[in-house]
Amino acid sequence: MRPFGSAALISAALALGGLLGPALAASYDFVPAPQTDLNRIYRIDRITGEVSSCQYGLQEGTIGVTLCFSAGEGAGPQAPGEYGLVASRHEREGGVFRVNYRTGQMSICYVFDERVVCTPQTTPSPATSSSAAPVATPSVSPGTGASPQRP
Incomplete structure (x- = not known):
């Protein structure tokens, strides 16, 4: 039987590291809301697409509190995928x-209403010509009573 040499140990360590790398990778991404007077940050699970949010809140007699909003309608886990968050450049968009x-x-x-809600996922329709007008899609799912901010 041959003893393990340093090259064999290094190879084994690299192989093990290659297997553990994906398991140790970050599973969340964080993005601030674009609204310039809102201190809110959103969190997404990169695999499930579940979205939540937290922000700073004032509370008398303390240094403040972290207010968090869990996933509500449409913001829960989706079909497994590769999800991310993108903030617009609209300074009043929350x-x-x-x-x-x-x-x-x-x-x-x-x-x-103290929950993160998301509109239904959609894919833009392919344009039939270069002069095709954009197609409007509903901005909220029925029953939320919410309306997005407008310019």
Whole structure:
């Protein structure tokens, strides 16, 4: 029987590290809301697409509190994918876009009634010509009573 040499140990360590790397990778991404006077940050689970949010809040007699909003309608786990959050450059927008990098689907997520809600995921229709007008899609799912911020 041959004893392990340093080269064999290094190879074994690299192989083990290669297996553990994906398991140790970060599973969340964080993006601030674009609204310039709102201290809110959104969190997304990169695999499930579940979205939540937290922000700073004042509380008398303390240094403040962290207010968090869990996933509500449409913001819960989606089909497994490769999800991310994208903030627009609209300075008065309190929400963010949830994107699925594998399918190209998008939805808009924002805080409503102390929960994060997201519109249904959709994929833009392919244009039939270069002069085709954009197609409007519903901005909120029925029953939320919410309306997105307008310019």
